[in-house]
Amino acid sequence: MIMKHIFKYLMLGAVALLTHACNNESESDLLEPKVYFENKTQMLSIEGETMTVELSSRLTTLSDSPVEVTYAIADKSVVDEYNAKYGTSYEMFDASHASLSSTSSTIASGDIYSEIISVELSNLSTVEEGKSFILPVKVQSNSVPTLPGTDMVFFFISKPVKITTVAKFNSNYIKVPFPAGTYFNSFTYEALVYISRFGSNNTIMGTEGIMILRIGDAGGGVTPEDIIEVAGQQTYKVSDPVQTGKWYHIALTYDQPSGKSAIYVNGSKWAETGWAIPGFDPNADVGFNIGKIPGFQWGERPLYGYMSEVRVWSVARTETQLKQNMLTVDPKSPGLELYFKLNGTDEQAGGYIKDCAKGLECTTNLSIFEELETPVKVE
Structure with a gap:
């Protein structure tokens, strides 16, 4: 019995010594220069x-x-x-x-x-x-x-991209016929946008009433510049109102597996919410439009200003990807379904304009490109 107790105390002492040694080693490791x-x-x-x-x-x-x-x-x-x-x-x-x-x-x-x-x-x-x-x-x-x-x-x-030619939107539009059967589960809209003056609804792009991104929806005491709206889904009240006379990179993303939707401005997340939708058909209702909804019975909702680098993706782009590619992107990037550079290089003739990602032939009344005194700058 005595030997049993002695053995027990020897073991406890050994554990204590080992623990002390480990602690000393840990402390020594922390103090060692690296x-x-x-x-x-x-x-x-x-x-x-x-x-x-x-x-x-x-x-x-x-x-x-x-x-x-x-x-x-x-x-x-x-x-x-x-x-x-x-x-x-x-x-x-x-x-x-x-x-x-x-x-x-x-x-x-x-x-x-x-x-x-x-x-x-x-x-x-x-x-x-x-x-x-x-x-x-x-x-x-x-x-x-x-x-x-x-x-x-x-x-x-x-090497910085210098965008010095942009498309002027003054009741101008691009109407996009996506291939029949197109359905976006996850997606991203993004564009460089400059507002000259606000209307009640300032259309960037999308499918009206289904999934359209615009700045403002006047009414209820809210001025247009205070909100970024995804019509048919969500109105986002912004803490820093969109201003006239300033370039913005504005993006909307939706990741269908997680149900997460987000608005990014100049590469930073401004708002986030959850949607429980499987996706959407961009050709639904009156179809997909950029800049305004031509002939829409409740108002065409034009954007007055300039746009450049208009893109639609069939994937939810990450914040890092958006920041990295605000001013340009490879037209052959995986998931890029529509891309208008709108810098005067897009192929355009006879009321049609082709995107540089898939070569979609889209109808348009866009005819004005403007040379800027200073390149586009997103702050």
């Missing part, structure tokens, strides 16, 4: 032929001795992984057009920041306008570990 990037992303808007940016890393805590760190451009698989995780479509920036002034740097004893090196990007005139790239750079050290999840910096590289 190297990482303080800023994991840098957004680079490129112009000209070359660009140089600074790069440095840091330690979580001070080190008693100098710490050598090394840098390397990561491979394309890192970009592929990023796209898969966030639903984006970035391309890997050509590593042959990127060079590091040094592949190593030192963090001095008693300091936490490394010496600065530079990253030079070249041949930038060959970068296609509107495309988005990532250059991933990795840091590591032989003397200290890296902080998990922060050992990579992503340089997001793009």
